[in-house]
Amino acid sequence: MSELSVNHLLGIKYLNSKDIQLIFETADHFKEVINRPIKKVPSLRDITIANLFFENSTRTKLSFELAEKRLSADVINFSASQSSVTKGETLIDTVNNILSMKVDMVVMRHPNPGASVFLSQHVKASIINAGDGAHEHPTQALLDSYSIRERLGHVQGKNVVIVGDILHSRVALSNIFALQLQGANVMVCGPKTLLPKYIDKLGVKVETNLKKALQWCDVANMLRVQNERMDMTYFPSTREYTQQYGVNKALLNSLDKEITIMHPGPINRGVEITSDVADSKQAIILDQVQNGVAIRMAVIYLLASKIKH
Amino acid sequence: MSQKVLLNAKEINIILHRLACQLIEKHNDFTNTVLIGIQPRGKFLADRLAQILKDDYKIKHIQLGHLDITFFRDDFRRGEKPLEANTTEINFIVEDRNIVFIDDVLYTGRSIRAALTAIQSFGRPNEIELLTLIDRRFSRHLPIQPDYRGRQVDAINKEKVKVNWVENEGEDAVYLVEA
Numbered sequence: 001m002s003e004l005s006v007n008h009l010l011g012i013k014y015l016n017s018k019d020i021q022l023i024f025e026t027a028d029h030f031k032e033v034i035n036r037p038i039k040k041v042p043s044l045r046d047i048t049i050a051n052l053f054f055e056n057s058t059r060t061k062l063s064f065e066l067a068e069k070r071l072s073a074d075v076i077n078f079s080a081s082q083s084s085v086t087k088g089e090t091l092i093d094t095v096n097n098i099l100s101m102k103v104d105m106v107v108m109r110h111p112n113p114g115a116s117v118f119l120s121q122h123v124k125a126s127i128i129n130a131g132d133g134a135h136e137h138p139t140q141a142l143l144d145s146y147s148i149r150e151r152l153g154h155v156q157g158k159n160v161v162i163v164g165d166i167l168h169s170r171v172a173l174s175n176i177f178a179l180q181l182q183g184a185n186v187m188v189c190g191p192k193t194l195l196p197k198y199i200d201k202l203g204v205k206v207e208t209n210l211k212k213a214l215q216w217c218d219v220a221n222m223l224r225v226q227n228e229r230m231d232m233t234y235f236p237s238t239r240e241y242t243q244q245y246g247v248n249k250a251l252l253n254s255l256d257k258e259i260t261i262m263h264p265g266p267i268n269r270g271v272e273i274t275s276d277v278a279d280s281k282q283a284i285i286l287d288q289v290q291n292g293v294a295i296r297m298a299v300i301y302l303l304a305s306k307i308k309h
Numbered sequence: 310m311s312q313k314v315l316l317n318a319k320e321i322n323i324i325l326h327r328l329a330c331q332l333i334e335k336h337n338d339f340t341n342t343v344l345i346g347i348q349p350r351g352k353f354l355a356d357r358l359a360q361i362l363k364d365d366y367k368i369k370h371i372q373l374g375h376l377d378i379t380f381f382r383d384d385f386r387r388g389e390k391p392l393e394a395n396t397t398e399i400n401f402i403v404e405d406r407n408i409v410f411i412d413d414v415l416y417t418g419r420s421i422r423a424a425l426t427a428i429q430s431f432g433r434p435n436e437i438e439l440l441t442l443i444d445r446r447f448s449r450h451l452p453i454q455p456d457y458r459g460r461q462v463d464a465i466n467k468e469k470v471k472v473n474w475v476e477n478e479g480e481d482a483v484y485l486v487e488a
Contacts, residue, residue: 037430041381302391
């Protein structure tokens, strides 16, 4: 069997299309496993995984923890707010202290872009990036593509638009890389102030009119407006943002086709997406969450099989 | 690398019919029995036996499944490459049923050990039996023996028993391959 070309999952940028294919095929098997009466397999019973979350998270943290437990790995959790990081310990020291307790793999979310790459160069453990600042969030992009594949059969040739706060979004960047690797056409759509200046250099289409973007696409991935990352005002008011870039049922009905709606969560209902859209059959938001566990099981399984004791 | 024919197509056919008859002797009309082929190689034998039971012995009610044991194996990270998974198809309840595990070659017994653990994810069966086409004697690592066996073979460790099927390799044959 083929194996991953990498020893860490730091970003989609470091993967090739075969890696993504392998992760998806493995996730298919785990999806079957998590629908059994007993949803657990003993594969990783000799692996210990540390979840280091230097930034808040509910979905990703729960999803990783569940994936680890379904594979029978031992899990330790760590969140920065209750730790010695507040006493001034460096990242490498913190992680090395944890690793000296015989931990094999680290899942890390960190507010600084590049933190996981940096860590992978300095410590001996398999690193999975669970989001580093506005840089990458590879497992989210994988589960997004996997959900598109599940709904539409394949990703190749599909038109996908990512709508909203592209500037502050790690989900957007990872999704662009992942979709392009699989041969999809990618567009970003949002107010000019929330589109990075040279985003077109990544080979994506840029559109500021939401209706035109939705008319073009097969799938729309709606991003959350990340108020917590905004150090200045990027648009006049939330109400104006919603009027220009919010998706509602009337807008979807005015299109001449039925598109698939995705959202990485957490949803700001009534801002980027209305409740009647979020809860409609066109939305695959909860499928994305379920697939997240299968995808993370696949990534952890494939990386763990490369660890040699 | 040299190889010797252990069984040809005709001999395999006779053995499969004998095994089918032995299954009928024990399980009658299979109302409470399910056949489960162990992936990847046991699938072919299980499919074939189910076909024979249906076509030649007119057993109407045969329930057949395939069980993948990859995630339950005890050699994860001991080989060079990751273990490749296969599909599991068990579309029935195994609770309180009589299960017959079906695999082509019984060697160390470790696959069957994994299958015994894996099947627990689907419920608590009434009993589990084991049917293998080839039983490699004196090579077991675990106390596991078949209830139905096609042929016993004495092979030394560096030899390999290879079972070919029309569906996969284009012929029915069993070879003893010397590495």
